[in-house]
Amino acid sequence: MLINLYIWFVGKPNLNLLLRVMKKSILLLAILFVTVSTYAQADTNVKTEKKGDVTGATYYYEDGTVQQEGTFNAKGKLHGTWTSYDVNGNKLAVGKYANNKKVGKWLFWTDGKLTEVDYIDSRIVSVNEWKDKTEVAVRNK
DSSP states (O other): HHHHHHHHHHOOOOHHHHHHHHHHHHHHHHHHHHHHHHHHHHTEEEEEEEEEEEEEEEEOOOSOOEEEEEOOOOSSSOEEEEEOOOTSSOOOEEEETTTEEEEEEEEEEEEEEEEEEEEEEEEEEEEEEEEEOOOOOGGGG
């Protein structure tokens, strides 16, 4: 279709110009697709609740189970404890933010191990890892 329009307007096709027009058209379509798909998914699985100076937010998987929950401060920055869950409801991570920066001890559960990461202003200070055949009690809801 683009080729036919080009030939109709210009006449004899210029291959370099035609390729540039096609590349720009494909790029424009890709940007449009990404924008529409991102907008369609935005905020459909989020519930927020104002609690004084903070806003609590709960994000959900498509099946309705909780994906993560935490709070934002009055400026809209991550603040307070955030917890992430897998699709089965098991904790994946627990940690605290202060004005959008990770602080204190964060716990991560992956592949049967518990990793503790200490943060100061979103910088890793130390990392400890435990591997054990028994499930860590803290992981349970």
